[in-house]
Amino acid sequence: MKPILAGKSILIVEDYPTMRKAIRNMLYTLDADLITEADNGENALLAMSKTNFDVVLCDYNLGPGKNGQQVLEEARQQKLIGYHCVFIIIASEQSASMVLGAMDSKPDEYLAKPFNAQQLFVRLERNLSRKALLNTIEKEVERGNLAQAIQQCDKLLAGNHKKVRTHLLKMRAELATLVGDFDTGRRIYTEILRERDLPWARLGLGVIQFQAGDFAGAAAYFEELLHVHPMFLEGYDWLSKVYEAEDKLHEVQEVVNQAVDLSPQSILRQKKLAETADKIGNVEVAEKAYKAAVSLGKNSIYKSCSDFTNLAKLYARTHAEDDALKTLALMRKEFREDPEAELRATTLEAELHQNSGNSEQAGLCLQKALLLHQQLGGNTPKDLQLDIARGCFLQDKAGQAEAILGGLIKTHIDDDQFLDDVRRMQSSVGMANHSEDLIQNTKRALVATNNKGVSLYKQGKFKEAMALFEQAIASMPDNKTIIINMLKITLHDLKANGIDEEKLLRAQALFKKARQIQIDRHKLGNLQMEFSNLLRQYHEGAKI
Structure with missing residues (x-):
């Protein structure tokens, strides 16, 4: 050897x-x-x-x-x-x-x-x-240099690397899908399947259909994949994404449940199963999955105080107040000195006291929760802000509830799943459709802002367009649509009006923001590819 x-x-x-x-x-x-x-x-x-x-x-x-x-x-x-x-x-x-x-x-x-x-x-x-x-390809992908990654992949495929040819083809197909080159992705996956029935190649074809917006076609690919390869867990994850996009929550629960049965140690799938079952009112499945997530989280990087409070909220809704309080006590023990955990516990305690008729204690807990929320600043998770708004509605503090809700809707107006959570919350406090006008008005305002920004740019008024979007981002800091449009305009300006250091830094900052707010990497892929090419041109020009 x-x-x-x-x-x-x-x-x-x-x-x-x-x-x-x-x-x-x-x-x-x-x-x-x-x-x-x-x-x-x-x-x-x-x-x-x-x-x-x-x-x-x-x-x-x-x-x-x-x-x-x-x-x-x-x-x-x-x-x-x-x-x-x-x-x-x-x-x-x-x-x-x-x-x-x-x-x-x-x-x-x-x-x-x-x-x-x-x-x-x-x-x-x-x-x-x-x-x-393959190390060089991986590095370029991580850096966002997708053009260089594809170039390096093609170079290696042209060489005599038989032992890693399949790995290279897989990477090349994934890169093609990432940058929106669906024809190349389909061609590679189809060629692979002609040689050998590999489950990840079937999966890749389904992912392309999903990214192209053909949910029915994607579902057909994933369903056939799982029929042939029932142990391929990623197939269940993607099929659940399709059903979620189609708002078929019962189907989502069924598919995730099948995956959990195969691999019960997956904390992320247990969380997904619990949240989905909770939304459709399947208390038994939700409770079991929340308990599994809490248990699996003990030694996991994915451990979260929200798993404890979600279980406690389920107990509260089923009038098992003692179990809810025990769960909160356990959470405080597991997350000592954690301001988010304390805020989650205090917010739910306010509702528990309200339900038991102890209005004075409920008021004190809500007051404490609002203070903790203020201290956290912009770091309070959106689901927790929604819980605080719910608590305010329950205690007839409509003004404070509306202020929180207004900010949430503006910031997450392009997140349809979260807007559905807002609607469910309001229905639960007897205020169905209460925020529908605000949601629709905010959507119209966002469309108007985008249209005006694009129009300004087409008129050659780049600075005015960017100023408009910067103003919009100030009031909607996590709005994905605005960030993507800012990226598109910035990249177009780089291509049309020349590359300089300031513009490149602006684009890099926008890509960093996009990753922070978790914009789907496939939505960024083509933009990242363009930026990668521009960076290469800039550095090559600097060498001359």
């Missing part, structure tokens, strides 16, 4: 000392010389925060605390591992749910115990070679 690990930094994460020693000895036979060990998930993350590892060999079951899947999820979320890092999950248990859960987090490999040095060598050599070759 050739020396593939000399000079590579390696982390072994294993709670049993004898197994750590066995793996270490295997690595020594492969010429490894830089080995670090961790006996649990927390120590593994600490080690990763200090060293940029080339290889992580992580056991799935690590005893009390985080498991291997949670370590990988947190390492990615916190950017503790780079593109070059090969992350292998090792496990002895082979139950379908555990394997699916481990693979759901997309490690580079899944290695079953027992294994020998030869088997480990094969996995490491394959992944280190692939990572080294």
Whole structure:
């Protein structure tokens, strides 16, 4: 076996000392010389925060605390591992749910115990070679240089890289879809399927239909995918997205429930199942899923105080006040000194006291909640602001409720799902259609602002157009439509009137804002591609 690990930094994460020693000895036979060990998930993350590892060999079951899947999820979320890092999950248990859960987090490999040095060598050599070759593409994608990523991908596809050809084709098809080049994406996925029935290629065709707005066509692809490959979890996620876009919440619940049955350790799907079941009034399913999310969150990067309060709110609606209060007490214990958790608890306590007829205590809790909301400034999550507005309506503080609601509607006027949440909230306090005029007027005002801004730009009044949008953003800071239009105008100005440093910085700031407010990356893909090309032209011009 050739020396593939000399000079590579390696982390072994294993709670049993004898197994750590066995793996270490295997690595020594492969010429490894830089080995670090961790006996649990927390120590593994600490080690990763200090060293940029080339290889992580992580056991799935690590005893009390985080498991291997949670370590990988947190390492990615916190950017503790780079593109070059090969992350292998090792496990002895082979139950379908555990394997699916481990693979759901997309490690580079899944290695079953027992294994020998030869088997480990094969996995490491394959992944280190692939990572080294594809690393440049991954870096360009992360930087937003999609034109360079596509160019590099095409260059590698033209070369003789048979071992990674399928990986390259997958990346090229995904990049094509991301930038709106649906014809290229379809062509690549179709060619792949002619050679071999790979579930991700079927998925890719469905994603293209979804991004093109053909929900019926997308659903057909995803349904057929799951018929042929019922264990392919991403298919359930995308099919649920289709149904959600069509406002078919019962179908969403059914599909997510199927995925949860296959992989019950997925906290994000449990959250989705709970929220969907809650919206359609399926109390039994919602309670079970909220409890699962709370339990799974104990050692997860996706742990959230909202899971506790959502469960408590469900108890409150079903007149199980004692269970609601116990859940809030547990949340305060888990999230000590967390202002958002305290605000969530206090807001719900106001409603619980109101329901029990204790108006004085309800008033004090609401007053405290409003003060905490003020202290959080613009950091209060939108769902929590909606709860506070609901509390104000219940205590006949309509003025304060309207102020909160008005800001929410203006900021999230292009989020139809959230507007439906607003409508549901108002129906729950006996005020159905109360904000419909405000919603429709705000939508009309947004359309008028966009039309006026585009018109000003077409007249050559770039500064006036941008000033108009900047003014709109001041009152609607998280409005996705305005940010996208500002990006379009900025990029058009760069192409039509020349590139300079100030304009490039403005575009970069807008892309950063777009990511912060979580604009769908597919909506940004084509714009990012344009900007990537402009950046390349600018840097090439600077070299001349």
